Structures are given as C-alpha cells and as structure tokens.
Amino acid sequence: MSTPYIPCLDLGSYINGTEAQRKTFSDELGRAFNDSGFVTITNHGVSQELIDQLYENIKAAFSLTPEQKSQYEKPELAGQRGYTSPGKETAKGAKTADLKEFWQIGQEVTDGDPIKERYPDNVILKEVPEFNRVTGDIYRKLEENGKHLLRAIATYLGLDTNYFDQHVHNGNSILRGIHYFPIENPEAIAADAVRAGAHEDINLITLLIGASADGLEVLTRSNEWLPIKAHHSDIVVNVGDMLQRLTNNKLKSTTHRVVNPPRELMKTSRYSVPFFLHPRSDMDLTCLDSCIDEAHPKAFSDMTAGEYLDERLREIGLKK
Numbered sequence: 640m641s642t643p644y645i646p647c648l649d650l651g652s653y654i655n656g657t658e659a660q661r662k663t664f665s666d667e668l669g670r671a672f673n674d675s676g677f678v679t680i681t682n683h684g685v686s687q688e689l690i691d692q693l694y695e696n697i698k699a700a701f702s703l704t705p706e707q708k709s710q711y712e713k714p715e716l717a718g719q720r721g722y723t724s725p726g727k728e729t730a731k732g733a734k735t736a737d738l739k740e741f742w743q744i745g746q747e748v749t750d751g752d753p754i755k756e757r758y759p760d761n762v763i764l765k766e767v768p769e770f771n772r773v774t775g776d777i778y779r780k781l782e783e784n785g786k787h788l789l790r791a792i793a794t795y796l797g798l799d800t801n802y803f804d805q806h807v808h809n810g811n812s813i814l815r816g817i818h819y820f821p822i823e824n825p826e827a828i829a830a831d832a833v834r835a836g837a838h839e840d841i842n843l844i845t846l847l848i849g850a851s852a853d854g855l856e857v858l859t860r861s862n863e864w865l866p867i868k869a870h871h872s873d874i875v876v877n878v879g880d881m882l883q884r885l886t887n888n889k890l891k892s893t894t895h896r897v898v899n900p901p902r903e904l905m906k907t908s909r910y911s912v913p914f915f916l917h918p919r920s921d922m923d924l925t926c927l928d929s930c931i932d933e934a935h936p937k938a939f940s941d942m943t944a945g946e947y948l949d950e951r952l953r954e955i956g957l958k959k
C-alpha cells in the first residue's frame with residue numbers, strides 16, 4: 640500500500656542484492672529524492688516484535704503524569720534529550736505551538752571516540768524499565784538503515800559509496816518519540832493549532848517508523864497536500880534540509896505536516912517515532928561542486944552541520 644507519488648523500495652535488495660540490484664535501488668532512491676523527497680521502505684530488518692515493543696514503551700512513557708514527566712524535561716539541553724512538554728515547539732514561521740509532546744534519545748558513543756564529550760547523556764526513564772533498552776535498539780537499527788540509504792544516495796550523486804560514512808559515524812542523530820495528545824476540547828485551542836505545522840526536517844534524512852495512523856501529509860509540487868499511506872511495518876524516509884543544502888537543491892527537503900484528526904477522532908492519541916539522521920557537527924555542508932552549474936547556481940552559504948543545527952533550533956523555539 641503506497642501512494643504512487645511516493646515509491647516503496649525494498650532495502651533488502653540493496654543490502655543483500657547483486658551489483659545490478661544495488662544500482663537499481665540507488666537510481667530509484669535518487670529519483671524519488673529528486674522528485675517528491677519521500678520514499679517508503681520495506682525489508683529493512685527491524686522486526687515487527689521490536690516495533691511493537693517500541694510503541695508499547697512510548698505509550699507507557701507518555702501515560703505518566705505531567706509531574707512524573709516534568710522531572711525529565713531539560714530546557715538547558717534545548718529538548719535534545721529527555722522530555723519536552725506541550726507548547727514548546729513551533730514550526731518555523733508558525734505562530735502557534737504544535738499539539739504534541741515528545742521524548743528525544745541521542746547518540747551513545749561506545750568506541751572511545753572523543754566526540755562522546757560533546758554529547759549530553761541520555762535521560763533514563765525510571766518508571767518504564769524497558770524504555771531505554773528498546774529505544775536504544777531502535778536507534779541503532781535505524782542508524783544502520785540510514786547508513787545504507789546514504790551509501791545508495793552517494794552512488795546516485797556520483798560520490799564515493801562511503802562518502803557519508805565518516806560523517807555519520809557517531810553522528811548527532813536523534814530518535815524522537817512523539818505523542819499527539821487527544822484534543823479534548825477543540826473549541827479551546829487556537830484556530831491555527833495543529834499536531835505538527837508545515838515544516839521541513841533539519842537533518843540529512845529522516846526515517847519514520849510505523850507511521851501507520853493517518854495524519855502525515857506531504858506538499859506536492861502542484862501545491863496539494865497528499866496524505867501518506869504506509870503499511871504499519873514500513874519505514875517512511877525523507878530528505879532533510881542538510882542534504883538539500885549539500886546537494887544545492889538537487890535532492891528535495893519536502894514540506895510535510897501532521898493534521899488534526901476528524902472531529903469524531905479528536906479525543907484519540909497519535910504516536911509516531913521519527914529518527915533524524917544527523918552527521919557529526921563538523922561536517923561541512925558546502926554545496927557539492929558537482930551540483931552547481933549555470934542552471935543551478937550555488938543557493939546556500941557555507942556552513943557546518945553544527946552551525947546550521949544551532950540556527951534551526953533557535954528558529955523552532957527549542958534553543959533560546
């Protein structure tokens with residue numbers, strides 16, 4: 640089940656495939672990233688059992704009381720670890736905060752890489768004993784999938800297949816568990832309040848696991864909102880602004896949003912778990928020479944990933 644605009648690709652055919660299958664995958668992924676900026680992937684090696692455990696634990700975490708959750712809120716970390724309560728994140732350019740709360744898990748460095756000093760520790764959620772193990776397992780699985788996808792993209796861009804590897808090794812990626820809470824009294828919320836306002840992701844690519852519940856929509860080139868229909872076990876993958884910047888707009892960081900449910904479902908929750916794949920903060924995002932020509936003049940100033948992230952976290956209200 641997928642929307643024709645958003646092709647469904649078999650990641651297994653890249654990871655375990657023949658040379659010809661890998662080439663086909665890389666061409667198809669590149670074409671989709673060039674076009675809609677979105678694909679769904681199957682055969683990604685994340686078991687249904689682990690996905691189910693993920694959602695059980697995410698639901699348990701958000702069902703704690705506001706007092707319990709607030710112990711884990713770390714505004715000094717700009718929400719980059721632990722819990723962020725409703726009303727804190729506003730899509731760039733929007734006036735009203737999103738109708739959501741979320742929990743963020745970051746990189747665990749285990750190989751002696753000194754970059755460890757640069758990352759805050761993950762926050763341990765005491766009340767949900769399996770939460771950190773399960774989200775950590777999902778983090779590593781999605782990071783692994785992301786590395787394969789970036790290898791396929793590197794080939795598509797005519798770069799060395801391993802171009803991104805050194806940049807994403809121990810990168811600053813974030814797994815975000817989101818709860819779009821029930822809207823108990825639709826009259827009491829601002830007229831422009833939505834679950835997630837129209838935005839583009841900041842990072843290189845995003846992998847969204849189990850985005851089965853309705854609500855996610857992408858803005859097509861003809862300026863229409865298209866609902867994404869993915870199978871529960873598929874992963875939705877999209878290009879973020881860092882990859883768009885590096886490729887001088889060749890690969891598209893497509894605007895997307897999460898709409899409020901129809902009236903009869905207003906009082907229900909929606910959960911989702913995106914993995915924002917970030918490089919190390921010293922990665923240079925200067926547009927690739929191969930993506931610049933007369934028809935495509937250089938569209939962005941030179942910046943590192945760390946500088947760019949900082950600018951964006953201020954724009955969405957997480958960093959003061």
Ligand SMILES: O=C(O)CCC(=O)C(=O)O
Binds near residue numbers: 911
């Ligand atoms: O909840 C979703 O389906 C998408 C969330 C999203 O786009 C984001 O957090 O950047």
Ligand SMILES: [Fe+2]
Binds near residue numbers: 838839840895
């Ligand atoms: Fe997003």
